[in-house]
Amino acid sequence: MRRIINEQPIELWGDGSVSRDYLYVDDVIDAFELAMLHEGRSRVFNIGSGVSRTLNEVIAALENVTGKKIDIVRKDGRLVDIPVSVLDISRARNELGWIPKTEFDAGLRSTFQWLIETQ
Numbered sequence: 001m002r003r004i005i006n007e008q009p010i011e012l013w014g015d016g017s018v019s020r021d022y023l024y025v026d027d028v029i030d031a032f033e034l035a036m037l038h039e040g041r042s043r044v045f046n047i048g049s050g051v052s053r054t055l056n057e058v059i060a061a062l063e064n065v066t067g068k069k070i071d072i073v074r075k076d077g078r079l080v081d082i083p084v085s086v087l088d089i090s091r092a093r094n095e096l097g098w099i100p101k102t103e104f105d106a107g108l109r110s111t112f113q114w115l116i117e118t119q
Contacts, residue, residue, distance in 0.1 A: 014077030
């Protein structure tokens, strides 16, 4: 986002089909607080959105949120990039009573606004 704000290009490795599970920081904090107080047997929880988004989807969402066309420098894909990463958050939901509250676009808007205000 800082690169977008400063009108600098971003690098995209591969065709943008690589997908990841993105989560807003406030939801991570909520999950950590619940896990810290958890007295059950489980000690390991996946904390994520449970939804996978491609880099192309993230770029489109960023353009929508920022109102700017993103300048992309395309680079060859990397063999080290896992094609898809999405977390099963059912244990956190079942044992901690946790689910993410912040919609993806709302988290992007909040982050973008914070960056604008702190720059």
